[in-house]
Every structure is written in C-alpha cells, then in structure tokens.
Amino acid sequence: GAGVSQSPSNKVTEKGKDVELRCDPISGHTALYWYRQSLGQGLEFLIYFQGNSAPDKSGLPSDRFSAERTGGSVSTLTIQRTQQEDSAVYLCASSYRLAGGYEQYFGPGTRLTVT
Amino acid sequence: AQSVTQLGSHVSVSEGALVLLRCNYSSSVPPYLFWYVQYPNQGLQLLLKYTTGATLVKGINGFEAEFKKSETSFHLTKPSAHMSDAAEYFCAVSNSGGSNYKLTFGKGTLLTVNP
Numbered sequence: 001g002a003g004v005s006q007s008p009s010n011k012v013t014e015k016g017k018d019v020e021l022r023c024d025p026i027s028g029h030t031a032l033y034w035y036r037q038s039l040g041q042g043l044e045f046l047i048y049f050q051g052n053s054a055p056d057k058s059g060l061p062s063d064r065f066s067a068e069r070t071g072g073s074v075s076t077l078t079i080q081r082t083q084q085e086d087s088a089v090y091l092c093a094s095s096y097r098l099a100g101g102y103e104q105y106f107g108p109g110t111r112l113t114v115t
Numbered sequence: 116a117q118s119v120t121q122l123g124s125h126v127s128v129s130e131g132a133l134v135l136l137r138c139n140y141s142s143s144v145p146p147y148l149f150w151y152v153q154y155p156n157q158g159l160q161l162l163l164k165y166t167t168g169a170t171l172v173k174g175i176n177g178f179e180a181e182f183k184k185s186e187t188s189f190h191l192t193k194p195s196a197h198m199s200d201a202a203e204y205f206c207a208v209s210n211s212g213g214s215n216y217k218l219t220f221g222k223g224t225l226l227t228v229n230p
Contacts (some may be wrong), residue, residue: 001215017145031216043205045219050216059217091158098216101166106158 002026004107013082013112021077021110025094032075033095033104034067038088042073049075050098061086082114117142117208121221134193136224138180138206141187148189149207149218150180161203165189166198176200201228 005024013019025032034046048061049069060066069075079086089111093104122137140146147166151159163174170182180191189206206221
C-alpha cells in the first residue's frame, strides 16, 4: 500500500518568504507527527496530531511555525518569514494509533533551503 | 525527560564482519526502544523495536538488538555486514507513560561497509 508522502521533495526559498510543506499520511492512521532533521540539531520532534487536534505545540521552534491537519488526513506545516536557520529536512510520520508502541512510518522528507 | 546517546558517529567495518552499533538511553519510566535506518535521500525505516516481553529483538535484514535494563542499553548487532547495510542508523526512545507519542532520537551512526 501507499506510504507516507510529502511534497515538495525540495524547496528553495528566499529569507523572509513563507513556505508550506505538505504531508499525506497512510490511510487510516490517526496519529501524525512532524520532525526536523538538521546537521546541528539531529532529529527533533516538532508537533503531533491526534485526529485534527494538536494538543502540544511546545516542540515548535518559534511562533513562525504552525501546523494544521484537516479531515484527519493531510497536514500542512507552515513556516512564516523563513530564516536561514530553518534550513533542514522536515520529516512527517504517521502511526495507526497515538501510543509509544506503535510504529511511526516516515515519509521521504522535504528538504528546505533558505537562501 | 528522556535522552539517547549513540557512541560513535561513524563506524566502519569490512564486508562479512560483525556490526555493533551502540545505544544507551535515559528514561524516567519504562522505555520503548527503536532502531531506524536511513538510506541517502530517504526517510527513516524501522529496523526493530522493543516494547515489552523478550529482551532480544530480531528485526529486518538480519539485525537484532538486546534490551539490557541494568545497563540502560539497546545495542544493535548483525553477525555479517553486507555492502547494502551502509546507511545511517538512529536509535530512538519513547516512554510508556503519558507522553509516549514522542520519539527522541540519538545523533545517529553512519555505517560504512568496506569491500
């Protein structure tokens, strides 16, 4: 079956511009997660969704970052007024349930470069 | 709070040799432990996981790991390395308590396999 998909695969943007990153989870997965992978910080947890709800936004790096999920499916991570330190690979994952024992399936990521 | 330490950012082995990638964790509650592999320009793929039960866990591609509570370790091994094993490996922990949705990753170990 189809795995987690993310678009675009690569995004180059100028400093100060807004970007939207999209994630399509595996059908039927109720939980969705966003992580960021950068050379300096490794893999960092950003935010999770249970259904359309994101109860804990504390992992988002700043208030320039926001995320939403609609219809219990597609999620969008938006970064406003991008900065060079936002350059990273943004990974999305989904799991059948929101629980530690369930495998998180990862997408291929979106590589964001801020120039 | 939970954390993961992977000893050795880069491990090099010869084809056919033993692979040993080290992971130590810190968790205030019983952990769930994972090993993920990442091939270049791809997302993360689960190799194996420990939640409860048998402490020796077998995964895909001939890998296995043993959960040792007394040593707070979850080292990954494979008896005989193959060229196709060259990739980056990440150890991760989530916990069995309330915030068990979040994966905390180690910094990763890049495995090189020499012919």
